[in-house]
Amino acid sequence: MSSAAVRVTDTSPRGKMIAGTLVIAYALLTMIPLVWIVATSFKSPPDSISYPPKVLFEPTLEGYVNLFTTRSRQTPEYIDSLGPPATWYDSLVRERNMVITGESRFAGRYMNSVIIGFGSTFLAVFLGTLAAYAFSRFRIPLRDDLLFFILSTRMMPPVAVAIPIYLMYRGLGLSDTHLGMILLYTAVNLSLSVWLLKGFVDEIPREYEEAAVVDGYTRFQAFIKVVLPQMRAGIAATAIFCLIFSWNEYAFALLLTSGTAQTAPPFIPIIIGEGGLDWPAVAAGTTLFLVPVVVFTVLLRRQLLRGITFGAVRR
Amino acid sequence: MSAAALIGATKRFGDTTAVDAMSLEVADGEFVVLLGPTGAGKTTTLRLFAGLERPDHGRVTIGGADVTATGPAERDVAFVFQQYSLYPHLTVYENLAFPLKAPGRRMGAAAIRRRVTEIAELLRIAPKLKNRVTALSGGEMQRVSIGRALVREPSLFLMDEPLSSLDAKLREDLRVELKRIQRDLGATIVYVTHDQLEAMTLADRIGVLSAGRLIQVDTPRAVYETPADITAAQRLGSPQINLVPPAAMALDCPAGAATAGVRPEDIILVPGRADTRDVTGGATGGVTGAVLAVEHFGVETVALVEIAGRQVHALVGPRADFAHGSPVAATVRPGAALFFDSSGVRL
Ligand SMILES: Nc1ncnc2c1ncn2[C@@H]1O[C@H](COP(=O)(O)OP(=O)(O)O)[C@@H](O)[C@H]1O
Ligand SMILES: [Mg+2]
Numbered sequence: 001m002s003s004a005a006v007r008v009t010d011t012s013p014r015g016k017m018i019a020g021t022l023v024i025a026y027a028l029l030t031m032i033p034l035v036w037i038v039a040t041s042f043k044s045p046p047d048s049i050s051y052p053p054k055v056l057f058e059p060t061l062e063g064y065v066n067l068f069t070t071r072s073r074q075t076p077e078y079i080d081s082l083g084p085p086a087t088w089y090d091s092l093v094r095e096r097n098m099v100i101t102g103e104s105r106f107a108g109r110y111m112n113s114v115i116i117g118f119g120s121t122f123l124a125v126f127l128g129t130l131a132a133y134a135f136s137r138f139r140i141p142l143r144d145d146l147l148f149f150i151l152s153t154r155m156m157p158p159v160a161v162a163i164p165i166y167l168m169y170r171g172l173g174l175s176d177t178h179l180g181m182i183l184l185y186t187a188v189n190l191s192l193s194v195w196l197l198k199g200f201v202d203e204i205p206r207e208y209e210e211a212a213v214v215d216g217y218t219r220f221q222a223f224i225k226v227v228l229p230q231m232r233a234g235i236a237a238t239a240i241f242c243l244i245f246s247w248n249e250y251a252f253a254l255l256l257t258s259g260t261a262q263t264a265p266p267f268i269p270i271i272i273g274e275g276g277l278d279w280p281a282v283a284a285g286t287t288l289f290l291v292p293v294v295v296f297t298v299l300l301r302r303q304l305l306r307g308i309t310f311g312a313v314r315r
Numbered sequence: 316m317s318a319a320a321l322i323g324a325t326k327r328f329g330d331t332t333a334v335d336a337m338s339l340e341v342a343d344g345e346f347v348v349l350l351g352p353t354g355a356g357k358t359t360t361l362r363l364f365a366g367l368e369r370p371d372h373g374r375v376t377i378g379g380a381d382v383t384a385t386g387p388a389e390r391d392v393a394f395v396f397q398q399y400s401l402y403p404h405l406t407v408y409e410n411l412a413f414p415l416k417a418p419g420r421r422m423g424a425a426a427i428r429r430r431v432t433e434i435a436e437l438l439r440i441a442p443k444l445k446n447r448v449t450a451l452s453g454g455e456m457q458r459v460s461i462g463r464a465l466v467r468e469p470s471l472f473l474m475d476e477p478l479s480s481l482d483a484k485l486r487e488d489l490r491v492e493l494k495r496i497q498r499d500l501g502a503t504i505v506y507v508t509h510d511q512l513e514a515m516t517l518a519d520r521i522g523v524l525s526a527g528r529l530i531q532v533d534t535p536r537a538v539y540e541t542p543a544d545i546t547a548a549q550r551l552g553s554p555q556i557n558l559v560p561p562a563a564m565a566l567d568c569p570a571g572a573a574t575a576g577v578r579p580e581d582i583i584l585v586p587g588r589a590d591t592r593d594v595t596g597g598a599t600g601g602v603t604g605a606v607l608a609v610e611h612f613g614v615e616t617v618a619l620v621e622i623a624g625r626q627v628h629a630l631v632g633p634r635a636d637f638a639h640g641s642p643v644a645a646t647v648r649p650g651a652a653l654f655f656d657s658s659g660v661r662l
Contacts, residue, residue: 205398205399207396207398207399207400208399208402210365210367210387210394210396211394211396211399211400211463212413213367213386213387213388214365214366214367214387214388214390214392214393214394215388215393215413215414215417215463215467216388216414216417216418216419216420217388217417217418218388218418221418225413226402229402229404230402230403230404232404
């Protein structure tokens with residue numbers, strides 16, 4: 001295509017400006033809650049609950065310090081007797097007549113979220129890919145019924161299965177374990193993953209694998225070398241969906257975990273400061289909690305957007 | 316020794332018999348073209364040779380060995396698919412190298428590079444080796460798919476309508492090239508098409524397929540001149556052979572003839588009515604018809620004539636001048652008519 005050619009989809013500069021303005025306005029509107037959370041995480045506790053709300057404020061890292069530490073209130077005399085503060089966060093805390101007594105449990109909870117979220121995403125996508133390939137390519141007895149059964153596992157609302165799963169997990173010793181949570185999220189995500197991925201495999205013509213097999217590859221090698229690369233976009237999309245679910249899941253995490261395997265979602269809202277919820281710390285936790293999903297999605301975005309160009313030869 | 320053969324091979328899909336008790340022998344270095352309409356079982360026949368389908372009955376041999384139960388990977392054949400033979404996630408080079416990198420082949424990287432370059436030059440796609448295949452034109456893609464088969468030097472090439480997605484000019488170019496390459500390499504090819512021109516120009520022998528059956532296997536000339544039945548007669552020739560009741564063309568016919576087949580080039584048209592022309596009193600056997608249309612195709616001109624209520628094509632001289640609706644006397648070149656019995660078999 002020559003650059004001089006005018007494409008019918010090109011709009012006038014004026015149209016572009018209007019469209020741009022609308023998009024920016026909409027983006028701002030949808031981003032207000034996010035911006036507010038991020039802003040709150042940099043406010044001091046009094047600023048965070050001041051009325052009317054403060055749009056302009058003096059940023060502080062107090063929320064983040066509070067998020068990662070436990071503190072205790074002391075008399076000014078005691079604090080003065082401690083000598084000069086060793087670090088910037090020590091001095092930040094002392095201004096409020098407190099001293100840091102230790103590390104909070106947030107880092108551990110966050111790590112749990114990472115292990116359980118990514119672990120279950122990997123498992124769901126891995127198993128889903130194999131199952132989707134089999135459902136798409138092999139003659140499986142009762143195939144359609146099996147597929148429906150897999151989908152039906154998703155139909156039950158979590159509240160309906162919460163109690164049985166709670167009892168079952170207690171009996172099996174899976175309550176409050178990483179393995180238990182990974183298995184649970186994998187099971188929930190598997191139906192989505194099998195169905196999504198099967199659609200992608202169905203779209204890949206069998207001829208590709210057959211060509212590879214005729215050329216001397218085994219079926220498994222053909223799967224690895226020919227099918228898998230063409231499933232990349234599908235796998236990326238599925239992984240994002242699975243991660244978003246297991247990363248954000250709240251109900252089961254609240255019910256089944258309390259300590260060792262507790263994830264961030266049930267932990268963040270109960271970060272208590274003096275005199276109630278420590279809003280800047282909650283906002284700081286939420287901000288940090290948002291980061292991995294955003295990074296993961298942005299990293300895989302190119303795979304998603306590149307689209308699925310099926311077939312080198314037009315149909 | 317035959318390079319490959321199907322022996323009474325049958326393949327059914329549910330109620331459809333895609334290939335029906337087919338026996339076909341392909342000699343070493345031979346170019347066999349299977350010609351038939353869509354659904355005739357051409358692709359299935361190739362897939363039987365390749366081992367992508369197992370016959371329900373019958374056997375398959377390659378290089379004299381029975382390979383009926385052998386998997387595709389061990390058969391040493393190359394398959395050019397009708398479509399989707401190139402991997403969109405790989406470059407042209409990687410696509411061409413793919414068959415050579417198969418685990419059983421144990422070819423060194425240098426040898427692979429040499430072979431791919433050689434084939435790319437043969438097919439004139441060397442400048443495109445680094446491109447993604449999705450960025451190629453239709454003709455280039457088709458060259459690459461043929462190249463993917465050629466890199467390997469297998470004992471049998473199977474090609475499923477490899478040129479069908481191309482425009483006429485490219486198709487002609489590639490056709491000529493393919494024939495040249497086949498001669499140079501002495502390759503054994505089973506080639507499938509529904510295009511009679513491809514079949515006639517490429518084939519050492521044409522196999523005419525209809526509804527899963529192999530009606531006739533012979534040289535293009537023999538199939539054209541002595542077709543086994545009406546279907547085979549209709550497969551070759553453009554315009555198609557004229558099928559008329561023998562009486563309509565006033566033909567002397569053998570006993571049992573239900574239909575006469577006359578090629579357009581075997582009909583001689585003379586302006587005027589048949590009886591008025593017959594001044595010598597000799598029995599010319601001509602019949603009178605009316606010219607419906609005259610089509611000029613450049614090298615040839617074809618007149619559409621109505622004779623006894625039927626439309627008949629006749630090849631006329633390039634400068635023939637027939638007025639629309641004017642009467643013509645039509646005679647058939649002596650001995651040129653083909654006769655078929657009521658079941659369609661040639662007598
Ligand atoms: N995998 C299959 N499943 C069911 N029917 C098939 C299959 N492959 C081919 N057929 C049927 O067999 C017949 C021959 O098909 P095919 O060999 O593809 O014909 P062609 O290549 O000559 O167009 C067709 O009626 C087709 O519908
Ligand atoms: Mg076909």
